[in-house]
Amino acid sequence: MHLKTDFDGHPIAFDLTCGEKGDAPHFPILLGLGPEVEPRAAIGDKGYASKANRRAARDRGIIPVIPHKANEKDKPAFFARTLYKGGARIEHAVGKIKRFKRVALSCEKTRRNFASFVALSAGFILIKSVHTA
Incomplete structure (x- = not known):
């Protein structure tokens, strides 16, 4: 699961993949996910490190x-x-969803049902954050 969050770390969009899939090919998909919000920065770990993603x-x-x-040239x-x-x-947001x-x-068993539960759990997290703020 690849997750897109807002500035406060609340999940706003996600992309489900098989567990054995690499992170790097899904970076362009993550850039286009979610509501019409223009991000200023995209933070990712070394799994997204590639010239194409940058x-x-x-x-x-x-x-x-x-x-x-470590092995990249021209850093x-x-x-x-x-x-x-x-x-x-x-x-932290992924951790909250996995609770x-x-x-x-x-x-x-199906991608659709799993995505529904991920969306439902993300919704619960957002609702809780609104009522405790």
Whole structure:
């Protein structure tokens, strides 16, 4: 599951993939998911590190905040560490969604049903955040 969150770490969109699929090919899909919100930065881990992903983000006017792999050539000296630390909110959002047993255990057999439960759990998280703010 690939997740797109708002600034506060609330899930706003997701993309389901098979467990053995790589992260990098789904980066352009994540850039286009969700409501009509123009992100200024896209934070990802080293699984999204590729020149194509960084170019896809820049083509849309988005700053890619993806660390470079150790074996990459021509790495720039600057990396936006402060922005990258905000990526922990994405991991927290995934953790919140996985607190729902049916999502964590992947009880559903079909993609449609599993996506429905992920969306339902994300909705519960958003509702809780609105009522506790």
